[in-house]
Amino acid sequence: MPKKNKYVNKSVIIDRICRKYNLASREDTTKIVYATVKVMEDALRNHEDIMLHNVGHFIVHRRLAHGNKHPVTKVRKILPLRMTVKFKLAPKLKRLMNAALTTPLSVPTTNNLGRINVKSNNQQ
DSSP states (O other): OOOOOSSOOHHHHHHHHHHHTTOSOHHHHHHHHHHHHHHHHHHHHTTOOEEETTTEEEEEEEEOOEEEEOTTTOOEEEEOOEEEEEEEEOHHHHHHHHHTOOSOSEEEEEOTTSOEEEEEGGGO
């Protein structure tokens, strides 16, 4: 049995596009995928947000410079201003991802001593 990937990379995306749409030219599909990624990289580098309908929203976020202290050595240092990217999942994709999930088999609750009890749905 072949090992299942835990993630989908560009080469897997290219293979799946070729299979799903019966494209004979893997070369052309590769060019399209790499061009798409390049356009996205350029947009993020230029501090532009990217919104992909029914997928999500890549949001360029500006992290201000701030101080930090190492928890063990207690050495203080200033972390400089930097740009980061946040991703917000589209509601439709979120629903699709969670559609296969049913209600949980057990619901964790806490008693008055702070211990966690697991209550089965049948016992509620």
